[in-house]
Amino acid sequence: MQIREYREDDCSDVTAIFVNAVTVTGLRGYSPEQVRVWAASGASDDATRERCGDGRLVLVAVDENDRAIAFTDLEDDGHIDMLFCLPEWTGRGIASALYERLEHIARERGMSRLYVEASEIARPVFAKKGFVLLHRNDFEIDGVAVHHYTMEKLLLGKLPIAG
Numbered sequence: 001m002q003i004r005e006y007r008e009d010d011c012s013d014v015t016a017i018f019v020n021a022v023t024v025t026g027l028r029g030y031s032p033e034q035v036r037v038w039a040a041s042g043a044s045d046d047a048t049r050e051r052c053g054d055g056r057l058v059l060v061a062v063d064e065n066d067r068a069i070a071f072t073d074l075e076d077d078g079h080i081d082m083l084f085c086l087p088e089w090t091g092r093g094i095a096s097a098l099y100e101r102l103e104h105i106a107r108e109r110g111m112s113r114l115y116v117e118a119s120e121i122a123r124p125v126f127a128k129k130g131f132v133l134l135h136r137n138d139f140e141i142d143g144v145a146v147h148h149y150t151m152e153k154l155l156l157g158k159l160p161i162a163g
């Protein structure tokens with residue numbers, strides 16, 4: 001598994017990762033009705049192209065054939081909007097590796113805070129990475145109640161050496 005930046009020709013693979021991650025792995029934390037409306041909210045190549053092409057950093061994890069199997073992103077204000085992994089690749093540390101690369105880049109860019117609206121499934125993943133829970137968000141998509149959790153991690157720089 002390698003990590004590289006997203007390219008335009010990853011678009012359909014990234015859309016498929018999103019749909020499969022939500023509709024399969026999403027069932028670990030949400031009802032079939034909830035994953036249906038969640039998946040529909042971003043399940044098109046146009047949505048992927050727009051989101052991934054707007055200037056944000058998008059990282060993909062790729063298999064031995066350079067096909068994307070997981071992805072994440074970082075917006076300029078420290079917001080992580082997406083973290084998704086193909087169901088058959090979950091539980092192998094791929095999201096973890098993507099996140100570690102993302103945090104490294106955020107620190108290089110001098111960012112002081114990362115934040116995310118974590119799903120029920122991603123909440124323990126981000127907690128393990130040092131994110132703290134700020135609050136739960138309850139909302140509706142197409143009339144279906146859904147929730148996620150706002151979490152943040154402060155990236156504290158090294159203290160200046162005294163004297």
Ligand SMILES: CC(C)(COP(=O)(O)OP(=O)(O)OC[C@H]1O[C@@H](n2cnc3c(N)ncnc32)[C@H](O)[C@@H]1OP(=O)(O)O)[C@@H](O)C(=O)NCCC(=O)NCCS
Nearest residue numbers: 021025084085090091092093094095096118119122124125
């Ligand atoms: C969330 C998701 C991307 C995680 O992908 P993954 O590749 O299986 O995650 P990893 O195997 O890298 O696990 C990440 C870390 O969290 C830990 N972890 C995962 N699930 C956990 C749980 N339920 N409890 C405690 N720790 C957990 C792992 O041990 C790992 O820790 P490590 O870095 O010390 O090894 C994947 O489950 C997914 O696509 N979910 C559906 C879509 C979704 O909810 N996306 C998040 C939107 S905010």
